[in-house]
Amino acid sequence: MKEKKLVFEISRPGRKAYSLPDCDVPEKKLEEMIPKQHIRKTNPELPELSEVDVVRHFTGLSRRNHGVDSGFYPLGSCTMKYNPKINEDIARLGGFARVHPYQPQDTVQGCLELLYRMDGMLSEITGMDKVSLQPAAGAHGEMTGLMIIKAYHEYLGEKRRTKIIVPDSAHGTNPASAAMAGFEVVEIKSNEKGGVDLESLKAAVNEETAGLMLTNPNTLGLFEDNIEEIAWIVHQAGGLLYYDGANANAIMGISRPGDMGFDIVHLNLHKTFSTPHGGGGPGSGPVGVKKHLVPFLPSPVVEFKNGVYSLNYDLPLSIGRVHSFYGNFGVIVKAYAYIMSMGAEGLSKISTTAVLNANYLMNRLKEYYVLPYDNTCMHEFVLSGQRQKEQGVSALDIAKRLLDFGVHPPTIYFPLIVKEAMMIEPTETESRETLDEFADTMIQIAKEAEECPQIIKSAPHITVVGRLDEAKAARNPVLRWMKEE
Amino acid sequence: MSRYIPNTDEQQQSMLKELGMEAIDELFKGIPESVRMKRKLDLPEAMAELELLTHMNRLASNNRNLDEYTGFLGAGAYDHFIPSIVGHMLSRQEFYTAYTPYQPEISQGTLQAIFEYQTMICELTGMEVANASMYDGASALAEAASMSCNATCRKEIIVAGSVHPAYREVLRTYSKFYGSRIFETGYDNGTVKISDIESRLSSDTAAVIIQNPNFFGLLEDIEQLEKLVHGKGALLVVSVDPISLAILKPPGESGADIVVGEGQSLGSPVSFGGPYLGFFAASKGLLRKMPGRIVGQTTDDAGNRGFVLTMQAREQHIRREKATSNICSNQALNALAATIYLTVLGKQGLRDVAMLCLQKAHYAFEQLIATGVFEPCFAGPFFKEFAVRCCMPVEKLNEELLSSKIIGGYKLEKDYPELAGCWLIAVTEKRSRMEIDNFVEKASKIIERWGRRAI
Numbered sequence: 001m002k003e004k005k006l007v008f009e010i011s012r013p014g015r016k017a018y019s020l021p022d023c024d025v026p027e028k029k030l031e032e033m034i035p036k037q038h039i040r041k042t043n044p045e046l047p048e049l050s051e052v053d054v055v056r057h058f059t060g061l062s063r064r065n066h067g068v069d070s071g072f073y074p075l076g077s078c079t080m081k082y083n084p085k086i087n088e089d090i091a092r093l094g095g096f097a098r099v100h101p102y103q104p105q106d107t108v109q110g111c112l113e114l115l116y117r118m119d120g121m122l123s124e125i126t127g128m129d130k131v132s133l134q135p136a137a138g139a140h141g142e143m144t145g146l147m148i149i150k151a152y153h154e155y156l157g158e159k160r161r162t163k164i165i166v167p168d169s170a171h172g173t174n175p176a177s178a179a180m181a182g183f184e185v186v187e188i189k190s191n192e193k194g195g196v197d198l199e200s201l202k203a204a205v206n207e208e209t210a211g212l213m214l215t216n217p218n219t220l221g222l223f224e225d226n227i228e229e230i231a232w233i234v235h236q237a238g239g240l241l242y243y244d245g246a247n248a249n250a251i252m253g254i255s256r257p258g259d260m261g262f263d264i265v266h267l268n269l270h271k272t273f274s275t276p277h278g279g280g281g282p283g284s285g286p287v288g289v290k291k292h293l294v295p296f297l298p299s300p301v302v303e304f305k306n307g308v309y310s311l312n313y314d315l316p317l318s319i320g321r322v323h324s325f326y327g328n329f330g331v332i333v334k335a336y337a338y339i340m341s342m343g344a345e346g347l348s349k350i351s352t353t354a355v356l357n358a359n360y361l362m363n364r365l366k367e368y369y370v371l372p373y374d375n376t377c378m379h380e381f382v383l384s385g386q387r388q389k390e391q392g393v394s395a396l397d398i399a400k401r402l403l404d405f406g407v408h409p410p411t412i413y414f415p416l417i418v419k420e421a422m423m424i425e426p427t428e429t430e431s432r433e434t435l436d437e438f439a440d441t442m443i444q445i446a447k448e449a450e451e452c453p454q455i456i457k458s459a460p461h462i463t464v465v466g467r468l469d470e471a472k473a474a475r476n477p478v479l480r481w482m483k484e485e
Numbered sequence: 486m487s488r489y490i491p492n493t494d495e496q497q498q499s500m501l502k503e504l505g506m507e508a509i510d511e512l513f514k515g516i517p518e519s520v521r522m523k524r525k526l527d528l529p530e531a532m533a534e535l536e537l538l539t540h541m542n543r544l545a546s547n548n549r550n551l552d553e554y555t556g557f558l559g560a561g562a563y564d565h566f567i568p569s570i571v572g573h574m575l576s577r578q579e580f581y582t583a584y585t586p587y588q589p590e591i592s593q594g595t596l597q598a599i600f601e602y603q604t605m606i607c608e609l610t611g612m613e614v615a616n617a618s619m620y621d622g623a624s625a626l627a628e629a630a631s632m633s634c635n636a637t638c639r640k641e642i643i644v645a646g647s648v649h650p651a652y653r654e655v656l657r658t659y660s661k662f663y664g665s666r667i668f669e670t671g672y673d674n675g676t677v678k679i680s681d682i683e684s685r686l687s688s689d690t691a692a693v694i695i696q697n698p699n700f701f702g703l704l705e706d707i708e709q710l711e712k713l714v715h716g717k718g719a720l721l722v723v724s725v726d727p728i729s730l731a732i733l734k735p736p737g738e739s740g741a742d743i744v745v746g747e748g749q750s751l752g753s754p755v756s757f758g759g760p761y762l763g764f765f766a767a768s769k770g771l772l773r774k775m776p777g778r779i780v781g782q783t784t785d786d787a788g789n790r791g792f793v794l795t796m797q798a799r800e801q802h803i804r805r806e807k808a809t810s811n812i813c814s815n816q817a818l819n820a821l822a823a824t825i826y827l828t829v830l831g832k833q834g835l836r837d838v839a840m841l842c843l844q845k846a847h848y849a850f851e852q853l854i855a856t857g858v859f860e861p862c863f864a865g866p867f868f869k870e871f872a873v874r875c876c877m878p879v880e881k882l883n884e885e886l887l888s889s890k891i892i893g894g895y896k897l898e899k900d901y902p903e904l905a906g907c908w909l910i911a912v913t914e915k916r917s918r919m920e921i922d923n924f925v926e927k928a929s930k931i932i933e934r935w936g937r938r939a940i
Binding site: 002003004006007008011015016017018019020021023024025026027028030033034035037038039040041043044045046047048049051054055057058059061062063064065066067068069070073075078080081082083084086088090092093094095096097098099100101102103104107108109110111113114121124125136137138139140142143146147150171172173175176177178179180181182185222223225227228251252253254255256259260270274276277278279280281282283298319320321322323324325326327328329330331333337339340341342343344345346347348349350352353355356357359360363375376399400403408409411414428429430431432434458460463464465466467468469470472473474477478479480481 | 526527540548552570587655664733782787789830834836868
């Protein structure tokens with residue numbers, strides 16, 4: 001276990017890693033162009049390194065990281081599937097990467113065509129009528145979708161509709177996005193099958209209901225088979241149904257939210273559509289809507305008329321902009337290339353394989369860990385570590401022990417409705433051998449919990465740092481490096 | 486058989502057998518027939534890699550790009566030089582195929598890089614704390630506004646009319662739904678109309694937002710504003726150009742409470758508008774109200790230094806509807822690009838880039854004025870952008886410049902109807918003297934031809 005120096009700690013005055021040409025225009029004095037009071041008195045403490053130092057520093061940092069390319073990454077709800085390399089090359093083409101967003105529209109017909117076709121393909125995949133690619137992440141898409149819901153109700157004069165219903169199993173971004181859109185959040189409890197409790201839902205909807213946010217399959221990886229009745233209950237009460245597309249990897253080509261009764265959806269291109277997660281982003285969260293909500297989509301919208309693609313800003317009912325330009329275009333390019341590589345059959349195969357992989361893994365593990373909902377799952381499933389907890393080993397401990405085996409742990413402590421939750425999503429890009437290896441590891445850990453829990457509680461052992469003190473980090477926040485005086 | 490799906494049909498059959506199933510369709514029994522698709526998705530036929538490349542190359546070649554054309558277009562997205570190392574380091578797969586560093590022990594690469602990034606943003610802006618990124622400059626500004634309302638328990642935001650129009654649009658969208666009021670000021674000779682702020686400032690003002698350099702490229706007087714704003718107990722929010730901060734006084738030293746901006750200039754390509762990088766920094770007292778992920782330093786059980794996501798109690802996965810923001814995924818890879826860029830350029834290099842932009846922009850400005858067919862729209866110090874006026878419609882001028890392989894500046898009339906004929910020109914360190922001279926010559930010739938046509 002070795003500490004790694006910060007870039008500031010390997011800096012030496014006078015070193016440089018850059019090469020810039022000399023100024024070839026007549027130079028004026030700085031004070032002639034910028035008044036003295038606007039000029040910085042001291043330089044920012046940026047590091048000074050030679051090029052080889054820069055390369056070794058960041059190469060070294062990368063080797064202290066685990067990505068999908070390093071090994072299995074069954075982080076439930078995040079769909080950590082393999083990121084196709086060809087799509088990286090494509091996004092870097094000068095004709096995509098070096099195009100300015102404000103160029104005259106006739107000089108960016110390729111970009112506009114891509115966005116327009118992507119709108120069409122995502123609409124088809126989700127069963128919606130139009131898709132905006134502007135939101136830059138899933139949560140951003142949720143917020144945008146909820147703003148559309150609010151705008152719609154206000155347009156109809158329904159000002160009392162101030163509440164959004166969210167299941168207690170929902171991802172935290174759901175209620176957080178609702179709050180940002182100005183809604184009050186009403187939480188309803190899940191039933192004993194982990195699905196929406198219909199009686200609770202019926203009791204919760206009224207004339208103040210703007211809508212219900214739902215993921216399907218839900219965050220337990222289970223399909224809400226009552227979905228049509230749920231849609232009916234919400235629509236009857238005058239509300240709209242919002243689909244959180246985080247789990248779309250389970251149902252492509254099999255079922256579409258538009259056919260289930262959803263009015264509005266968002267997708268996560270960095271989950272379902274294979275764009276890389278980037279260490280935390282950038283993602284992309286396109287929003288799709290049914291016809292009655294199209295007028296409210298963010299502005300501008302890409303149109304195609306008489307052989308020409310154009311940006312339409314004349315959208316009087318639009319909620320406005322949520323991004324400075326048109327969204328995370330470079331991410332959208334990769335997802336577009338992915339869909340074009342897969343085709344309809346490819347996408348269906350992805351979902352059926354993802355679901356098979358998850359069920360296979362669940363079946364291998366259910367004797368060793370508590371399975372709170374023993375049903376056929378979709379693309380992910382949730383185990384509970386409660387048996388191990390009784391033996392003194394928590395889900396957190398299990399996660400840390402997995403690190404010793406070169407595997408990224410599953411999502412832990414989510415959803416909130418399962419004690420010591422471990423959410424496992426293998427995705428379709430993993431082989432049976434990898435799944436078996438993971439299952440064997442989890443089984444070994446279950447045995448360790450019975451026989452020698454200490455090895456789990458003191459994990460991880462082989463990572464570059466041992467278990468880190470998160471409590472200390474929050475108690476005494478040190479959020480930047482400071483030069484010693 | 487897709488190259489991305491390892492399990493063969495044979496393997497899938499044997500896995501199904503273990504589940505007591507014959508066909509993969511049995512896994513979907515639980516989905517009601519009424520919502521099952523009865524047809525294939527209507528999508529184009531799958532393309533092999535070669536076909537895909539042909540298709541994507543066609544789409545890409547239907548765009549003019551800044552490699553083939555010389556660009557003088559800025560307005561919030563800039564053609565800066567990206568050192569070749571940036572791309573190489575970003576392509577390290579352990580960086581870009583990882584997700585959020587929830588398990589810090591195997592994410593020290595990402596976490597340390599973000600810690601270094603946060604430090605650099607603080608150094609540039611003169612602020613005490615910075616987060617791990619927002620989606621872009623516009624959403625960072627909008628969230629700075631909601632954070633100000635939250636921190637002061639007030640409902641009104643005053644924003645300068647000299648702030649980027651798209652940023653003000655995003656601010657209006659967020660505020661409309663969040664429940665705060667926006668008042669937009671006018672501008673005076675290109676900079677914010679202070680009297681508008683003075684007259685509007687009240688005990689209900691949560692924040693005053695300005696941009697420096699502003700949308701017209703001009704410098705705003707932050708210090709004059711600071712006294713006014715703090716005098717009424719409101720917060721001062723400044724949106725900045727990070728390259729300019731190599732030369733300009735950091736807003737933190739002028740008393741700003743929150744500093745945001747667009748980090749695309751720091752190592753990300755223009756990429757038709759995204760992915761970009763919203764940076765967000767604030768004073769320590771506002772830490773608990775900040776949106777977004779934050780990385781902090783700590784130790785492991787052996788006393789080794791390490792880094793973790795911290796202050797997570799502010800965030801959506803813990804506080805849900807009471808979180809400071811809904812943000813989950815951010816722009817981590819773009820933040821990494823910025824970290825690498827700022828490391829490569831370093832203390833001296835960033836200053837060199839900023840000085841080159843400054844000198845070249847001022848040279849271009851003087852050359853354009855010297856032709857006699859352009860006049861300045863405003864008087865006042867500027868950084869790398871400036872507005873000039875001519876007698877010709879800007880979109881016509883830009884159209885004709887295309888045949889000389891030049892992408893001209895931004896048509897200000899689009900957002901400011903009173904600024905007809907005004908052209909916003911950006912000049913970065915990439916523009917050689919020859920390119921600038923050529924641009925000036927071509928532009929003035931086009932205008933002279935136009936002038937003669939009109940007679």
